[in-house]
Amino acid sequence: MNIHTPAAKLAKSGRGAKKTVQDPVKPSRAEAEAAIRVLLSWAGDDPAREGLRDTPSRVARAYKEFFKGYAEDPEALLARTFEETEGYDEMVVLRDIRIESHCEHHMVPIIGRAHVAYLPGTRVVGISKLARVVDAYCRRFQIQEKLTAQIANTIQDVLQPRGVAVVIEAGHQCMSTRGVHKPGASMVTSRMLGEFRDNPSTRREFLAMISPRTCSALES
Numbered sequence: 001m002n003i004h005t006p007a008a009k010l011a012k013s014g015r016g017a018k019k020t021v022q023d024p025v026k027p028s029r030a031e032a033e034a035a036i037r038v039l040l041s042w043a044g045d046d047p048a049r050e051g052l053r054d055t056p057s058r059v060a061r062a063y064k065e066f067f068k069g070y071a072e073d074p075e076a077l078l079a080r081t082f083e084e085t086e087g088y089d090e091m092v093v094l095r096d097i098r099i100e101s102h103c104e105h106h107m108v109p110i111i112g113r114a115h116v117a118y119l120p121g122t123r124v125v126g127i128s129k130l131a132r133v134v135d136a137y138c139r140r141f142q143i144q145e146k147l148t149a150q151i152a153n154t155i156q157d158v159l160q161p162r163g164v165a166v167v168i169e170a171g172h173q174c175m176s177t178r179g180v181h182k183p184g185a186s187m188v189t190s191r192m193l194g195e196f197r198d199n200p201s202t203r204r205e206f207l208a209m210i211s212p213r214t215c216s217a218l219e220s
């Protein structure tokens with residue numbers, strides 16, 4: 001039985017895990033498909049029956065999509081910045097970013113939304129890049145707390161703004177479809193850095209912008 005230590009190393013490395021991960025002993029596609037056949041048998045079914053025959057290759061393809069974040073470097077996504085901002089120094093907020101991730105404890109989906117804000121220093125970044133940083137971390141095995149911190153820390157480290165705020169609200173299928181079976185419960189996590197952490201009025205302004213009531217008032 002092969003033990004694939006790089007995954008363990010990645011888990012241990014904490015913030016270092018945001019780097020692109022090149023796994024030198026990554027199992028082959030055939031090994032991955034064989035593992036899925038084992039899980040199908042373990043569940044009690046027959047992997048050789050017609051309906052399941054192509055399932056291992058479909059799951060392997062799905063995994064490539066679910067976990068493509070391991071091949072992405074979130075810091076690089078923020079490398080291109082703009083300085084011609086006419087001195088704009090107010091909050092930049094991207095709210096209601098759909099997130100799709102997978103719980104690292106049960107390998108089932110975490111679905112929700114993220115709100116990301118920063119207070120520019122001298123540079124701003126293309127707004128879609130913030131969403132791409134969120135995605136790069138979502139498309140890995142995660143816990144919501146770490147996901148929230150990784151997004152905020154990366155924006156802080158690369159853009160060096162006056163502050164960063166990240167709030168994530170998400171439902172965890174490991175809580176809704178198994179275990180305690182609590183559909184509808186959502187978990188909220190936040191990470192506030194710089195002025196968002198130190199200045200209560202800045203934090204309030206951000207939270208007012210992302211609250212559902214404010215959102216609907218602004219939309220009408």
Ligand SMILES: [Zn+2]
Binds near residue numbers: 103172174
């Ligand atoms: Zn879980």
